[in-house]
Amino acid sequence: MPKIFIDPGHGGSDTGAIGNGLLEKDITLFIALEINRLLQNEYEGVSVQLSRTKDETVSLDERTSRANRWGADLYVAIHVNAGGGTGYEDYIYNRLDDDSPTARIRDVIHEEVVKATGFRDRGKKKANFHVLRETTMPAVLTENGFIDREEDARKLNDTRFLRTVARGHVNGLERALGLQKKRKTTLTRVIVDGTQVGAFAERENVLRQVEHYLGRARQIVLEQVEE
Template sequence: MFKLYLDPGHGGKDPGAVGNGLEEKELVLDIALRIRNMLINEYKDVEVKMSRTKDVDKSLTERTNEANAYGADFYLSLHINAFNGSANGYEDYIHDSLLDSSSTATYRAILHEEVTKLNDLRNRGKKKANFHVLRETNMSALLTENGFIDNESDANKLKSAQWREKVARGHVNGLEKAFNLKKQAEKPIYRVIVDGVQVGAYQEQANILGEVEGHLGSADRIIIEKV
């Protein structure tokens, strides 16, 4: 079982970086929820615990204490940068005490490659810092900075739900490769054919049975056929 502690930064009274009508806390929560849903819906033997699932206050110490008590295998903290309006791009951080040969650096290299494949941002590189969430966690930890909110070009991307979906997918692809996550088996699709005419194609049993039930009184022949 792979256990991820997923930490959308800031929240509540702390909006994080702001610019171009956007707040960091809202955007990183949106991306984090997308990451969680992808992992839970598409992979097996994965657990995800989030520091917050809504706009609430939570201290850095509360976050790292919770992750340590949870026994997470990996800590992923999502952020968005701001500087002077001209800076732009993506970068990520591990703790500055770690060697480039460490397992954390290896995980980061994989995620960095997968995220930058999809995010269409300037690649500002792989960096190190003494951030609390990187220092006080017992497990490998990574902090990603997904664009600059006060840069017009980056902000236009941040405003797009489609772009945020791609950023989430990049993180998920990286986690899959770094931790050898396995996809859930895809459910087969069944066609429902009523009197020679296909009336639907479904994966969920409830939908298949509902379609059949809807035609029981009027159909001469109902066929359920696996695609």
């Protein structure tokens, strides 16, 4: 069961970057919660923890220590950039080789986020950030647009776009970790004289219901749907 630690940057008294009426801490939390929702709803056997699930102050030491104690398989820190640029970039620890397992995971996430968002590709980078240095598992930090760039800020102020950012991360995680999609359940609705009287996954239950109404109904309709 893959264990993924999602770290929405900043929070509480630490707002992170500020620009165009937006706060980095709010954007990162929204993206992280959406990543968690997608992983939990769509994939089999994935365990997720977040460094925070609300607007609260969490120290860097606490974030990495919690991930290390839990034994996470991957640490993903979500951030938003500032400084007048535009686009997407991501980071791994600066002492890692370009062909390391962490770099390979980062490369896939990078590709999927750029593809999903259409952000300008600012490249794959390395840094001596605390969350990359002090984690005992592969760790990637993503920078999703520039909050002080009007063009990027318009996107970051749109919840539909933030869901797209989250989807890009999840698509990358699926490929990088080999995550398996949950199987959809096919239900057969039994509709008797225009009224649904049941919906069943098992063929035997469908037949039993049909037999129950057979001879007494004017019309019996079976309709398959995916749940």
